[in-house]
Amino acid sequence: MNSIWQEFLGASGARIDHGLVMDFGDAAAELAAARDATIVSPLTHLGLIDVAGPDGKDFLHHQLTSDVNHLAADAAQHSAWCSAKGRMLASFLIFRSGPDYHLQLAADLLPAMHRRLQMFILRSKVTVADQSGCRELVGLSGPQAEMALQTASLPIPAGLLSTAAFAEGVVIRLDNSRFEIAIDSDAATRLWPDLQSHARPAGTAVWQWLDIQAGIPLITAQTKEEFVPQMADFERLGAVSFHKGCYPGQEIIARTQYLGKVKRHLYRAHSASPMAAGNAIFSPANPDHPCGMVANAAPAPTGGYDALVVVQENFVAAGDLELASPGGPRIDLRSLSS
Structure with a gap:
């Protein structure tokens, strides 16, 4: 500035x-x-x-x-x-x-x-x-x-x-x-x-x-090298071409797309507790390893915090995700289309 x-x-x-x-x-x-x-x-x-x-x-x-x-x-x-x-x-x-x-x-x-x-x-x-x-x-x-x-x-x-x-x-x-x-x-x-x-x-x-x-996710220093583009829904934004020639990472990005191997997806999230980019997300079903990460977060007008998060799909339905550590504050998810 x-x-x-x-x-x-x-x-x-x-x-x-x-x-x-x-x-x-x-x-x-x-x-x-x-x-x-x-x-x-x-x-x-x-x-x-x-x-x-x-x-x-x-x-x-x-x-x-x-x-x-x-x-x-x-x-x-x-x-x-x-x-x-x-x-x-x-x-x-x-x-x-x-x-x-x-x-x-x-x-x-x-x-x-x-x-x-x-x-x-x-x-x-x-x-x-x-x-x-x-x-x-x-x-x-x-x-x-x-x-x-x-x-x-x-x-x-x-x-x-x-x-x-x-x-x-x-x-x-x-x-x-x-x-x-x-x-x-x-x-x-x-x-x-x-x-x-x-x-x-x-x-x-x-x-x-x-x-x-x-x-619209923004990659920052806290989330650099954490996501392939499809995890953060970049193909929905028109940010990925699957028809152009080579670029760094192109082979892996294309393979991920055509083999349907995207296991993590972008959601909106809300929590009563503060959230920040790079915060890990956990599921009680597998507390030893994070199942997701906060991409971007900001205070919400109605109180608490809203965020964009990338979460492993098979842990979403249970609705019991936790912020920052096992047993941490609850996070509520909703799809981008809702």
Whole structure:
């Protein structure tokens, strides 16, 4: 996060801890607003890597799980980068500005992924750049989101996962009522007051809760290399192509898909106790070994915590899962479709 942007947010009432916007003074009211009204949130838990150069498209197509070759100039797509064993090193939202590609990922993974991507460039005509100091990400959600964009003189993308460029950045439509804005840092401070005129400022956890409700997992430092893409439902998001050529982990990912060997799946979860990414999940039927893991978690507007969790299928039906340790707090699951 750019220091000017951080100082601006602090002056606007943001409570910032270790680079994350915790809240704007009333976390509970901000969560309630996310459920029923319109919020605007600095997405300081996310970062951007730019991939540019004449070989940028081919480079990404042969590294990531999605079909980058067919990513249109006005579209975004979910994707992942995997180890040779098919385990996700990071998850991305990819979008374009002209010939350049932007990879949005968890901020705590950005330095390591930036270095690792550079290692694979070899002779390709590609540059990989960390955009943390010059670009900001802002989330906008709720029934007045489009009105807020209009007030800020920003374009409104038409379709889901479509994008619209403007002078200082890009607007991405995530779903019917949620947008992300990637904007130059020096323009973010000018944009914020217009967005705030139709939306309540909210902290990072509020946006994380919205992602959980949307069923969109984010791989972080706590869950790096824990899941193959199908465990986290990435094929549902269009983040995995089973028809493209080779990429790291492709053979294992394809074999898992076609042989039906996915034993763990993604669920929404709720617990009265705090949950955090990386927390183990246990079943009384097999207390010696975890049967799942929390992928992402955030406080819930109605109390307790909501989460996305990956759980071994044969332990789900009993409804007796426990958090963090055998005999730990109860976790209630529901399918993503419910």
